[in-house]
Amino acid sequence: MFTQVQVDTFTHNIFTMMADRWFLITAGDETSFNTMTAAWGSVGVMWRKPVFNIVVRHTRHTYSYLEKGSSFTCSFFPEEYRKALSFCGKYSGRDYDKVAETSLVPVTLDAGTNHPVVTFEGATDVFCMDIASRTPILPDQFIDPAIGSFYKEKDYHTMYTGYIRSYFTAG
Numbered sequence: 001m002f003t004q005v006q007v008d009t010f011t012h013n014i015f016t017m018m019a020d021r022w023f024l025i026t027a028g029d030e031t032s033f034n035t036m037t038a039a040w041g042s043v044g045v046m047w048r049k050p051v052f053n054i055v056v057r058h059t060r061h062t063y064s065y066l067e068k069g070s071s072f073t074c075s076f077f078p079e080e081y082r083k084a085l086s087f088c089g090k091y092s093g094r095d096y097d098k099v100a101e102t103s104l105v106p107v108t109l110d111a112g113t114n115h116p117v118v119t120f121e122g123a124t125d126v127f128c129m130d131i132a133s134r135t136p137i138l139p140d141q142f143i144d145p146a147i148g149s150f151y152k153e154k155d156y157h158t159m160y161t162g163y164i165r166s167y168f169t170a171g
């Protein structure tokens with residue numbers, strides 16, 4: 001169902017993939033995991049390795065999985081999954097079984113990561129990461145004061161930089 005390909009063959013427009021299509025951040029393993037929708041992040045190169053950066057507020061259930069685990073996936077889906085991604089971006093895994101509510105079908109991938117990771121059937125692109133570093137995003141570092149408007153509740157993001165260990169496409 002998924003084919004592993006070299007990450008440097010990736011040629012899609014990551015800006016529209018993130019901002020318009022959104023993606024699921026999934027942390028944990030097959031015994032216990034949580035997934036949430038995201039639209040912010042970045043990919044690039046750090047410490048001579050390909051990386052995927054995500055930002056997760058400490059109020060998210062997914063945050064506790066990232067804090068106690070060491071790997072995560074970022075999965076992109078076609079338009080027909082919009083309803084499922086909307087649900088995963090509105091409700092918390094603390095209160096709902098997101099798999100049961102959305103009919104997303106989990107798939108465990110042996111992805112060269114510290115432990116097997118979870119994605120879902122139907123994903124078109126799946127990035128599998130080991131967490132390399134965590135960076136709290138704090139207001140005393142904001143150069144642009146307008147950024148403060150994103151944190152009226154003081155629910156600051158932590159940025160997780162993950163080494164991309166593998167990249168899978170559908171098929």
Ligand SMILES: Cc1cc2nc3c(=O)[nH]c(=O)nc-3n(C[C@H](O)[C@H](O)[C@H](O)COP(=O)(O)O)c2cc1C
Nearest residue numbers: 036037038039056057060061062089090091092093
């Ligand atoms: C389009 C969209 C993008 C989002 N992007 C992020 C994000 O980048 N970081 C974040 O912390 N929350 C983001 N959220 C909010 C979380 O997905 C949402 O709070 C979710 O219910 C958290 O689930 P959890 O508590 O199970 O982790 C986004 C929500 C939507 C709808």
